[in-house]
Amino acid sequence: MRTIPDSPPLRYSNTTRVLHWVSAIMILSTIPIGAIMLREGLERSTQDLLFILHKNGGVIIFALVLARLAWRLVSPPPPLPASIPDWQHRAARLGHMALYAMLVVMSVSGYVRVRAGGFPVEMLDAIGAPTLVPRSEALADFAQSVHGYARFVLVALIVVHVGAALMHMVRRDGVMRRIWPPVGG
Template sequence: MQIRNTAVRYGVAAQLFHWSIVVLIITQVILAEKADGLPLGPAKIAVLAQHKSVGMTIFMLAVVRLLWRFVNPVPPLPSGMPAWQRVAAHISHGALYALILITPLFGWLMSSARNFPVSWFGVFTFPDLVQPDKARYEFFHGAHELVAKTLVVIAIVHALAALKHQFLDRDGLLRRMLPVKPRQ
């Protein structure tokens, strides 16, 4: 079990960051849908508190993941991959990292502008980033929803591209991120 990335696959640390964030993003979508279906009251506030805690967990993991990536280079893309796919892979990865950071940041700004605290599972409360302001809240609410939906779309395209590489191209691209023993 290799902690660091190698020239041919991602290490356990990168895999753990990747799959943890995937599971947490799916959790976020479920919590957001659940909250949207609830009337304003204690149940909705409790679900939104969970949503905020999971969002801030994603934010913190993404920061650590990026730091890890800077000190631990990723394996190169397959040599036979067309140039346009290489460009698309770099753009989509950049977009995913940006959206994984921006989405919870906009949620935090939205909560601050509404004067709603952002707690991390009741352990501690993050400081407000802006003063309460209804117009600012409306802006960040809309921005948070837009970037969250964009994140989900790009993540789905990313997953479909990985599946295409695995099952159609058979170039082993997906296998590099799976926690399975590599073929010798």
Template sequence: MTSTTRYRAPQRLLHWLTVLLVFTTIPAGLVMVQEGLPRAIQNTLFFYHKNIGPVILLMVLLRLALRVLMPAPPLPASLPRPQALAAGTVHALLYATLIAMALSGITRVMAGGYPIELWDPLLGGLIDKNEALAKTAQAFHGTAWIVLVLLIGAHVGAAALHGLIKKDGIFSRMWPPV
């Protein structure tokens, strides 16, 4: 696979770092709200979840900037147009959903009057306490993660199809991470 058919190393590294953070943040978010969880574990998970959200946001924005500077390698000519359109749509929706998830999470925490400990020096005071806004952001965040999981499922499923069954080079565009 030539460098013209693969994403560049910084793009691959950011992709896999984003995967790692998202794949740890989703379960942390699901577990942290469970009843009966020891308070120390719950606090640790809340701290992790709400402080990693802005990191994911920054990584996604950096990935989008790199996408402008380093366009995606071309898809194989053998890929049917509907599949190419589906791939582009899923990628765009993944980016949009990750941004929306991060922004709604940040809004929920700040409007709820809670700190985002590592980010308060930058973000503190950006959103005043507002319970109605906090509830709206929480509801959006709580629904959007389902969309995110479905999009991840489609993305991983397509990657597996191309990497394990079709072996057409599409999976190799992003693997290995570096």
């Protein structure tokens, strides 16, 4: 019997793929920088540099998340290959939404912690952006706890996401090719 071959798997747009990989690199650097900058015994100048990279990198990640969500409305994800079971469609959608949500929680709580504590965000201060958050130690402490706890949720989601991606890579089921290479292909 003649079988009809599957149509080739569809890719995310170039813009989506570039945004995904630039964000991934930034997030995977921002997390260890955040952890290292709080270590005891660091030289003051090193710590200052890591704080500057972390705070401003976090603001750029936030801008990238907003750009990704806006672009997603213009260019929605292509349908998954027909071989992928329904529960995996739902799990992927839920996982992706949770990743976006936790990135927003991390960026906003980090920003509030810094501004409510009266500290600078160099990149935004340089362009004269309003701080938007009142000075308040209580608010700064609350935002610090949110930032500290939410990071565990974000890291857990990233581990599951990358684990699922590796599983699809091994199975060669066409899912990895939706997001790789970052451009063209």
